[in-house]
Amino acid sequence: MAQAPAATIYVLNGPNLNLLGTREPETYGHATLADVEKLCRDTAAQFGLAADCRQSNREGELIDFIHEAHAKKAVGIIINAGAYSHTSIALHDALVGVKIPTVEVHISNIYARESFRHHSFTAKAAFASLCGFGIDGYRLAISGLAAKIGAKAIA
16 A cells, blocks of 8 residues: 655745855854755654755745645745845735745844844744744754644654
8 A cells, every 4th residue: 555645844945045054154054055955854754744845046936835835735834035034025925825834944043133134024924933043943943833733753
């Protein structure tokens, strides 16, 4: 008997996150986007979930990913919209529109940085936000999302 495919979460990373590991390592650390994606896939698998990891520097493409998550019946979204978090009402509206449980993640503590980073439109569309934990915030976000949707850790 074939096993049913794992429920999927989308892990969306926004502008400049493709530069992780080299961009401002004093702020973002030395881990690469590939490291983040591996962490997300490994953490999701611990709950019987599959992580579909995407990155884009374009706001419209991130919105398309959110719409695709809805069309493909994703059970959750983890989003680090980068600077778009602070500017994009369109990303907020897309997240609200699809009604998929969402956690916002920021690698750095946005509240310890420039004042323009203290407001997040995407946070208002998420049931939780994490910031300042480095890339471990993704692991924490997936664990929290799993609890929210009732996914249990696999032994």
